[in-house]
Amino acid sequence: MTDQDIPPDGWKPIRIEGFMGQIGPLLRSTRIEDRNTYGLQTNEGHKNHIGLVHGGVLTSLLDQVIALVAWNSADRQPTVTVQMDTRFLGAARAGDFLETRATIRHGTRSLIFVDADITSANGPVASASAIMKISSQTGQTA
Template sequence: MTNQDTPPDGWKPIRIEGFMGQIGPLLRSTGFEDQNTYGFQTNDGHRNHIDLVHGGVLTSLLDQVAAIVAWNAADRQPTVTVQMDTRFLGAARAGDFLETRATIRHSTRSLIFVDAEITSGNGPVASASAIMKISSQAGQTT
């Protein structure tokens, strides 16, 4: 995808305001079997000083996808990240299309445990385990 205004086939942009909307459009897979799969087209603005996609972009992507999946699992109640452990497994370069998948590992009445991973055409890039708190107010974590 060279034009960020036109998503690749099989993907549609989703509207996200705030920080994630600033770093680039998040795309959702249109395949029924890929409900928890999201895409992200990187560009030169996402690279660090050694020409790799910045770790902050990757962690933001993992956090956002984990939050969306948790939000859906919580019947669209606000969720906030309590903890997220990230593992960098490979490198992504500017221009790589990243796919992020998230799954619910466990949930309680107030917490949702989510696993997420990012892959590119070159294989695994990063993974994370997150604990999301269901909150009556999005800015409240306790």
Template sequence: MPEETRVPEGWREAEVQGLMHTIGPLLSFKDARGRRFGLATDSRHANAVGRIHGGVITSLMDQVLAYEAWRAANRRPTVTVQMDTRFLAAARPGDFIEATAQVVQATRSMLFVEAQMVSGEKPLARASAVLKIVAGGDSR
């Protein structure tokens, strides 16, 4: 059975479907600095060398980037066109991971978003992405 990660006070489960629901639960916290997302990790999130798998990190990052793009697009659907991720440090099972994102530029149909991820004070990853606003809500 996976070990428990201590979730900081005030974090709540975010309502998400699909992959992040399977990986998560995805947690969220809103304060004066804005919305942050979190993941309480355990051994299920680890790779073969005992660190949090890069796929978990990039999935969480993509979710956070997409949320910020969706919010900036007045809740219209967006899809990730391109995402660059830079891993800065490794996380271990039991770490609580936090991620935030911000739109740095927007056009009528595209959003340019940056995100950062930490565990405590330790930077884990940074990402930049381009997301397309889906016309008419059709993601095809």
């Protein structure tokens, strides 16, 4: 076990299979007031050719956290991303701890509108707004 495998105080790993499992582990805040807050400890494997955390890592992190928050909001019914607009606000470097918060902006019977932000110790990194569709079946296509 390395230091990278030990979550910081106030965080616990959550099991996510598939693609996000390759990027993670994804961490969830254990603080009650931060129910929709997730984290990712970045490392050398997350960087692009200029040494910054790759934009694909950031967008994947945003999409995963948005999906988790939407899923919980929809009483754990599957949700799929219909649209996600991402804004890159700053840079993150390999080794940075990224904190991601998502907030439900609005919901209907079939759609959930979610906003999310990624921050590091150096300030804002990225934000996104997404529309999530509540799906009646796992694996259903839009």
